[in-house]
Amino acid sequence: MVKFLSLLAKNLGRNKVRTTLTALAVLVLVAIYTLASTVTDTVGEAITELSSQSRLMVREKWIMPSRFPVRYLPKILAVKGVEDWTPWHFYFGTLDEAGHNIAGIATRMDNLCEMHSGMDDLDPALLSAMDREKNGVLMGRVIMDQMNWQVGQRFSVISSSHVGKNLEFQVVGVLGSNLWARNFFFREDYYQEGLGDKENVNVLWLRVSDEQTGKRVSADVERLFQNSREKLRVETESAGVGRFIGRADTLVNIINFVVGILLLDMVVVVSNSIGMTVRERRQEMAILKILGFQPSFIVAMVVGEAIVVGAAGGLCGAGLSCLVSALNAAGHLPTRIDFLMQFPIEVKFVLHGLLVGGAIGFLGSVLPARSAFKVRVAEAFSNVG
Amino acid sequence: MIPISYNYRNLLVRWKTTLMTACGFTLVVTALIVMLAFVNGVHTVCAVSGQPENVIVMKQGTFDEVLSQLNDHLLRQVEITPGVLRGSDGRPLCSRELFMVLTQWDDRIQDYRQLQARGVEPVALEVHSQVQIVEGRMFRRGSREMLLGRGVARQEQREVGQKLMVGQIEWDVVGIFEADGSSFESEVWCDVNQLAGHFHRDGTFSSAVLRTISPAAAVDVAADLRHSRAVSVEAKPEVDYYEQQAEQINIIYTGAIVIAVFMAIGAVFGVTNTMFAAIGERVKDIAMMRLLGFGRQEILLCFLLETLLIALVGGSLGSVLGYAVNGLTMNTALGAKSIAFAFKVDASILVMGAIFSLTMGIVGGLLPAMSAMRVQPLEAMR
Numbered sequence: 217m218v219k220f221l222s223l224l225a226k227n228l229g230r231n232k233v234r235t236t237l238t239a240l241a242v243l244v245l246v247a248i249y250t251l252a253s254t255v256t257d258t259v260g261e262a263i264t265e266l267s268s269q270s271r272l273m274v275r276e277k278w279i280m281p282s283r284f285p286v287r288y289l290p291k292i293l294a295v296k297g298v299e300d301w302t303p304w305h306f307y308f309g310t311l312d313e314a315g316h317n318i319a320g321i322a323t324r325m326d327n328l329c330e331m332h333s334g335m336d337d338l339d340p341a342l343l344s345a346m347d348r349e350k351n352g353v354l355m356g357r358v359i360m361d362q363m364n365w366q367v368g369q370r371f372s373v374i375s376s377s378h379v380g381k382n383l384e385f386q387v388v389g390v391l392g393s394n395l396w397a398r399n400f401f402f403r404e405d406y407y408q409e410g411l412g413d414k415e416n417v418n419v420l421w422l423r424v425s426d427e428q429t430g431k432r433v434s435a436d437v438e439r440l441f442q443n444s445r446e447k448l449r450v451e452t453e454s455a456g457v458g459r460f461i462g463r464a465d466t467l468v469n470i471i472n473f474v475v476g477i478l479l480l481d482m483v484v485v486v487s488n489s490i491g492m493t494v495r496e497r498r499q500e501m502a503i504l505k506i507l508g509f510q511p512s513f514i515v516a517m518v519v520g521e522a523i524v525v526g527a528a529g530g531l532c533g534a535g536l537s538c539l540v541s542a543l544n545a546a547g548h549l550p551t552r553i554d555f556l557m558q559f560p561i562e563v564k565f566v567l568h569g570l571l572v573g574g575a576i577g578f579l580g581s582v583l584p585a586r587s588a589f590k591v592r593v594a595e596a597f598s599n600v601g
Numbered sequence: 602m603i604p605i606s607y608n609y610r611n612l613l614v615r616w617k618t619t620l621m622t623a624c625g626f627t628l629v630v631t632a633l634i635v636m637l638a639f640v641n642g643v644h645t646v647c648a649v650s651g652q653p654e655n656v657i658v659m660k661q662g663t664f665d666e667v668l669s670q671l672n673d674h675l676l677r678q679v680e681i682t683p684g685v686l687r688g689s690d691g692r693p694l695c696s697r698e699l700f701m702v703l704t705q706w707d708d709r710i711q712d713y714r715q716l717q718a719r720g721v722e723p724v725a726l727e728v729h730s731q732v733q734i735v736e737g738r739m740f741r742r743g744s745r746e747m748l749l750g751r752g753v754a755r756q757e758q759r760e761v762g763q764k765l766m767v768g769q770i771e772w773d774v775v776g777i778f779e780a781d782g783s784s785f786e787s788e789v790w791c792d793v794n795q796l797a798g799h800f801h802r803d804g805t806f807s808s809a810v811l812r813t814i815s816p817a818a819a820v821d822v823a824a825d826l827r828h829s830r831a832v833s834v835e836a837k838p839e840v841d842y843y844e845q846q847a848e849q850i851n852i853i854y855t856g857a858i859v860i861a862v863f864m865a866i867g868a869v870f871g872v873t874n875t876m877f878a879a880i881g882e883r884v885k886d887i888a889m890m891r892l893l894g895f896g897r898q899e900i901l902l903c904f905l906l907e908t909l910l911i912a913l914v915g916g917s918l919g920s921v922l923g924y925a926v927n928g929l930t931m932n933t934a935l936g937a938k939s940i941a942f943a944f945k946v947d948a949s950i951l952v953m954g955a956i957f958s959l960t961m962g963i964v965g966g967l968l969p970a971m972s973a974m975r976v977q978p979l980e981a982m983r
Contacts, residue, residue, distance in 0.1 A: 280667065
């Protein structure tokens with residue numbers, strides 16, 4: 217095995233320019249593949265993370281954005297099976313003249329972690345701070361980075377949802393979850409007092425024990441208000457979020473298409489390079505056969521070379537994109553890349569890059585390996601003379 | 602100059618390598634064209650949605666009509682703004698509209714889907730002059746009748762004479778309209794009072810669209826309204842409004858270029874590899890050409906030309922494959938709205954694909970061509 221590996225290394229070193237160029241091509245393509253995959257992966261993760269069947273979203277049946285009377289709440293909460301609840305009041309606006317948009321959510325703080333996905337590891341100290349600061353907010357990290365803010369930052373929102381009612385806030389903590397990277401959460405009582413809106417709620421979240429109870433509660437709540445002025449619709453968090461994100465299906469499909477092309481491109485590049493190598497070494501392969509090496513050994517050598525080049529390129533490509541993402545997050549790049557803040561490339565992609573690179577190498581070597589397998593001694597020496 | 606047939610024949614002799622290298626170009630150009638056609642399609646929808654003579658009026662501070670609410674009293678003041686055209690009946694050409702994004706159960710797919718309804722008055726057809734009823738007739742005021750945009754009719758598979766469930770009741774489809782492929786074609790239009798009444802939004806409008814005499818007048822009317830002390834509203838030329846909507850798609854354009862550039866770099870490494878191999882096999886050829894009197898520049902040009910030939914073939918094939926998506930209709934989210942759009946491959950995109958391909962060829966072929974140029978004839982012939 218060691219001899220085989222050493223032979224592989226020597227073969228790869230024989231045409232350093234070709235090996236380097238092939239590895240570089242895979243490196244660059246895997247780097248962009250990693251970035252594109254991160255986008256689709258993040259979207260998929262959002263759906264998975266928000267796949268709770270025991271959290272129900274109650275909203276106005278027909279219209280977007282939803283809005284219904286707070287007076288509905290006692291009836292809803294009295295439905296058997298409802299264990300906990302929290303409201304959502306939307307507060308949209310811009311942060312500055314440059315037009316940085318932001319979406320705020322006013323809600324209860326006492327059960328914030330229990331009622332929201334992605335907040336499981338929220339520091340309890342932040343919730344205590346929210347208790348102390350009436351105008352405190354927990355801010356998504358992308359906004360913090362975009363605005364170059366630190367905890368303690370005071371800011372005001374030029375409201376577009378409540379025109380003329382611009383609220384002042386203070387950042388008391390940063391939300392680590394990708395799910396809320398561009399949002400902020402603040403206290404419901406501050407919203408109600410600041411905007412004088414105590415009559416309506418945009419969305420109500422309910423927690424139930426299990427999926428079956430959820431179905432029953434949904435049906436009961438919808439039935440309760442089927443003849444009311446504002447009718448309600450209740451669905452699980454996973455269904456609601458899945459449909460919302462599903463609106464971006466076309467874009468995700470295009471990205472998937474491009475990812476497919478990227479993979480194919482890598483196979484073509486590797487296959488071409490290994491193919492050239494095989495063509496140049498046909499006589500050498502014929503000699504190996506004469507010396508008694510089995511065709512399978514020659515095939516293994518060709519496939520092995522391709523896998524090594526592919527895996528090395530893939531590892532470096534994914535590692536590089538991961539490094540750039542980390543440097544970007546730490547603010548060590550000359551310019552902050554917002555896109556990478558929203559879709560940070562995680563360390564797990566390094567292993568992913570290695571595997572993808574290896575797989576590409578394998579696929580790219582199929583045709584050249586087949587050609588190497590078929591090398592005939594007489595044919596290979598027919599040109600010697 | 603070395604005859605081009607030399608390159609052509611060499612490419613044919615190494616046809617497998619040539620084909621594989623050209624494939625790299627093909628894939629990059631195809632991906633680029635598909636991505637740009639998507640962006641172009643969405644931009645086109647937004648571009649034709651706004652009329653330069655129109656001004657859209659929304660609640661102050663809002664940037665999307667979905668979030669806007671205006672009342673009748675306010676609109677009465679808005680419509681008398683100087684510069685607003687008047688119709689044949691002497692009334693201002695002001696289209697009061699209630700735009701709603703509805704979540705509707707669909708029996709066919711057994712799931713909820715979005716439906717965009719716009720309640721309008723008959724004057725809307727005068728204000729939005731690109732809207733043309735191509736089948737059936739205009740809905741009657743005060744009735745549960747509606748017009749379907751071409752996109753909705755296609756998506757819902759509905760024809761004139763059939764019914765469509767909106768809210769809790771079925772509405773009669775009395776006509777189908779086209780609007781130059783604009784976002785209106787993704788909407789259903791009905792009587793504003795009927796729509797408002799059904800969803801308890803009586804007396805509420807999302808926006809008003811004012812018709813002026815010229816694009817310049819539209820700019821003036823919008824400015825007057827924004828600076829008015831009598832009314833507090835957000836007013837902008839309709840074209841600006843839809844252009845701003847399309848800005849969301851610009852990030853995708855940037856992303857498309859970034860992805861294409863990275864793919865191109867990968868392909869450049871691939872072609873460099875191929876050309877180095879080609880030159881390695883033909884060192885004696887090069888030496889012979891030098892001895893025959895061909896200069897270094899001619900050798901450089903010869904091999905660059907060979908790369909460009911591969912780029913041309915690959916790029917052309919990529920353009921043909923990319924062009925296959927032209928006209929393909931899909932839906933995508935744009936803010937709170939959903940719009941039907943068609944992938945649009947136009948000349949500028951094809952030119953961009955060609956430039957991309959040829960640039961890849963030049964960059965990828967330059968180093969190998971320079972190495973060919975430096976071949977020492979006597980040494981190579983030994």
